[in-house]
Amino acid sequence: METINLNRLAYFVAVVDAGSFTRAAARLGITKTVVSQQVARLEADLQTSLLLRTTRRVEPTEAGRLLHARSVIILREAEDAFGEVAEVTTNPIGTLRIAAPNDFGTSTVAPLLAKFCRTYPACSVDLVLSDAKIDLIAHHIDVSIRVGWLDDSSQQARRIGAFRQLLVAAPDLARTISADVPDNIDQQPFIANGALREPLVWHFSRADFDRRTVRMRPAMTINATPAVLAATLAGGGLSVLPDFLVADPLQTGALVQILPDWSLPSGGIHTVYPAARFRPPKVTAFVAMLEAEVKRPPIAPHGSTTS
Amino acid sequence: METINLNRLAYFVAVVDAGSFTRAAARLGITKTVVSQQVARLEADLQTSLLLRTTRRVEPTEAGRLLHARSVIILREAEDAFGEVAEVTTNPIGTLRIAAPNDFGTSTVAPLLAKFCRTYPACSVDLVLSDAKIDLIAHHIDVSIRVGWLDDSSQQARRIGAFRQLLVAAPDLARTISADVPDNIDQQPFIANGALREPLVWHFSRADFDRRTVRMRPAMTINATPAVLAATLAGGGLSVLPDFLVADPLQTGALVQILPDWSLPSGGIHTVYPAARFRPPKVTAFVAMLEAEVKRPPIAPHGSTTS
DNA sequence: ATGCACTGTGCGCTATTCGCATACAATGTG
DNA sequence: CACATTGTATGCGAATAGCGCACAGTGCAT
Structure with missing residues (x-):
């Protein structure tokens, strides 16, 4: 069976259901000429007469009744499939x-x-x-x-x-830091995040004009951000962490922001x-x-x- | 849903099954360009991406997997239906x-x-x-x-x-008839078949040249051929009957052919x-x-x- | 009987689609 | 980094879909 035109099944079924080429054409919104020709081509493809036509009545042959029953199922399934796809394409599902x-x-x-x-x-x-x-x-x-x-x-x-990056520390450590400018912050123990491209050099800025660049001295380097957070919570040193990670600790006081007036590059x-x-x-x-x-x-x- | 092109389903399924546009095209015996375009049109019709393409891999989307599963069933059913029709068109069934x-x-x-x-x-x-x-x-x-x-x-x-028409009579009656030309046969009692257009006028012929026309005188007229046969068997008179009806009675002797050398018009x-x-x-x-x-x-x- | 309305189909025509060949950008692979 | 392979864009010829029209056959109402 070398690839028979499936679209013609719809035309054929429409004719059988309507009992007339003319009504089928009206239902399909096309000319009856086309319906007639399409069904004729389907019959030519199958080498079978599917419909016996009189000007007054259209009756399916045995092969026609056979194909009609199958085609109805096929078309309904196709419609279902397209409906399902349409569901996925129009609704969040x-x-x-x-x-x-x-x-x-x-x-x-x-x-x-x-x-x-x-x-x-x-x-x-x-x-x-x-x-x-x-x-x-x-x-x-x-x-x-x-x-x-x-x-x-x-x-x-x-x-x-x-997201913003925040310089934070555990409260005990934070209490020992009184600086309000970044200049000497590199004296503090720093937990470097090895996952970053440049874990040590940080550009601070304040109020659109004040800029300082500080190179931190790593007390330790950890290449996974959550572990950096854990070490920081444990008081291992200062660290730079994204806001979405430290929001909760800052809220509960488990961490304290250092130099809150200074901003770090946001990502x-x-x-x-x-x-x-x-x-x-x-x-x-x-x-x-x-x-x-x-x-x-x-x-x-x-x-x-x-x- | 306004009439989506069902033929494209075969192309789409072929691509998913083959895992590649190129292999699908080879399997379908057409150019990969066509396969690509047909699938693209199907996607446009459905307003959905069905396949995610890289030059190296083709993977169906969720909608694509959905439609693939449905389409495989649809195509198989269509093939079955066409096969069934082909069965009817090629074999006596x-x-x-x-x-x-x-x-x-x-x-x-x-x-x-x-x-x-x-x-x-x-x-x-x-x-x-x-x-x-x-x-x-x-x-x-x-x-x-x-x-x-x-x-x-x-x-x-x-x-x-x-079929030939035979002038027959029951044996008892036949014994009383000695004529071997039709000329005086109209003197015999005749059972006319009212279903014929001209039940009484009969044209006899013999050996390509002898022709006689006889108008019989109906002893009775019956408008159903089997009943004419029954009346003849009962000895009601001569009658003209088709060969396929009197073959058995002639074989068994229940009827006798009159003027066997003369032919009546065959039908x-x-x-x-x-x-x-x-x-x-x-x-x-x-x-x-x-x-x-x-x-x-x-x-x-x-x-x-x-x- | 006889118009008459209506059916399905044949014909000429146009717009769309199918399908091919070619060229090209993207992407793994050695 | 050359190279082969993939999917796609483009241009083109052929096939198809679809339209309007005309026409023969058929049932119905006179």
């Missing part, structure tokens, strides 16, 4: 696979998932945490969240928010999508929710310490 | 509905059905006996058998054989088909069998009486 870095995923994305699943009960979520860049299409990732500073290669990233929160022409609503819905969450800064800029 | 006159149907067609059903076990037969002309397509008749002399209206009839046995482009094999097979049966004349022409 289905499984959403999100890739995110470990720290941001744990601190921000994961808590947001509860709300997302509550808002869109037809969605389920797979959160894939990884700090490495993974192949989006190979892993069926719908949206990947990249935090920090993008290298030029990821062109198709879209910035949905920013971007980006979404990256696999190259697709159309974006499913589940992705749009989630990104909208994440963007709202991320635009509401967890720490007011230039706020004071919470101790 | 299915229900064969035959229309025939009461007399010929009873005497000739009905006995033949046993052989037909034995030869083609995949066929079942509906024999519709009626002396009136019925609407072939309204009654789903595959082939109608007309016996006798067609009026000009039935153009699409095909002659598959002939045709015709098939009439509903106007269809293609003829199903079940019809062809049956007509072939009927033609063979009918071509073998039940009574040798110019044979002698069997008394």
Whole structure:
């Protein structure tokens, strides 16, 4: 069987159902000429008469009745399939696979998932945490969240928010620091984040004009941000951490911000999508929710310490 | 959902199955350009990305996986349906509905059905006996058998054989007739067949040159041929009957042919088909069998009486 | 009988689509 | 970093879809 035109089945079924070429054409919104010709071609393809025509009546042959019964099922199934696809393309539904870095995923994305699943009960979520860049299409990732500073290669990233970096310390250590300018801060023990490209050199700025660059002396270097946080909480030294990680410790007083009047370079929160022409609503819905969450800064800029 | 092109489903499925546009194109025997474009159009129709493409890998999206699963089923069902139709169009199979006159149907067609059903076990037969002309397509008749002399209206009839008309009588009556020329036969009691157009005037012929026309005097007129036969068997008079009806009585001696050297006009046995482009094999097979049966004349022409 | 309305189909025509060949950007692979 | 391979964009010819029109056949109401 070498590839018979499936579209003609719809015409044929319409004629049988309507009992007339003319009515079928009206129902299909095309000329009766076309219906007649299409059915004729279907018959030619199958080498069978499917319909016996009089000017007054159209009656299916045995082969016609056979094919009609099958075609009705086929067409209904096709309609169902298209309907299902349409459902996915118009409503947030289905499984959403999100890739995110470990720290941001744990601190921000994961808590947001509860709300997302509550808002869109037809969605389920797979959160894939990884700090490495993974192949989006190979892993069926719908949206990947990249935090920090993008290298030029990821062109198709879209910035949905920013995060600030805060110099923090455990309260006991913070009490020993009285400086209100960064100049001598490099005398303090520093926990370097080995995951950053430049973990030691930090550019402080204040009020649009005051700028200082300080090279910290690492008391220790840890290449995973959550571990840096843990060490900092334990009083191991100062460290620079993103706001979304230290919001809670600052709130509870487990950490204290040092030099709160000075800002460090802020980074971007980006979404990256696999190259697709159309974006499913589940992705749009989630990104909208994440963007709202991320635009509401967890720490007011230039706020004071919470101790 | 306004009529999505079903043919593209095959292309899409081929790509997913092959995991590559190029391999799918090879499998389909067309260019990869076409496959790419067709899938792109399907996606445009559905307003959805079905495939995520890299030059190295092609992976279906969630909608794509959904549609793939459905499409595989749809395509398989379509193939099944076409296969079933092909079965009907190539092999004698299915229900064969035959229309025939009461007399010929009873005497000739009905006995033949046993052989037909034995030869083609995949066929079942509906024999519709009626002396009136019925609407072939309204009654789903595959082939109608007309016996006798067609009026000009039935153009699409095909002659598959002939029958002879025989002047017969019961043996007791036949013994009283000694004539060997038709001239005085009109003195005998005659049973007229009211179903004929001209039941009384008969044209006898012998050996290509001897011709006589006789007008019989009806002792009785009966408008159903089988009843004429019954009256003749009962000795009610001479009558003219088709060979297929009197073959058995002549064989057993229940009837005797009168003037066996003289012939009466013979009639045709015709098939009439509903106007269809293609003829199903079940019809062809049956007509072939009927033609063979009918071509073998039940009574040798110019044979002698069997008394 | 006889218009008459209506059926399905054939014909000429145009717009769209199918399909091919070629060229090209992107991406792994050695 | 050359190289092969992938999917896509482009231009072009052929096939198809679809339209309007005209026409023969058929049932219905006179």
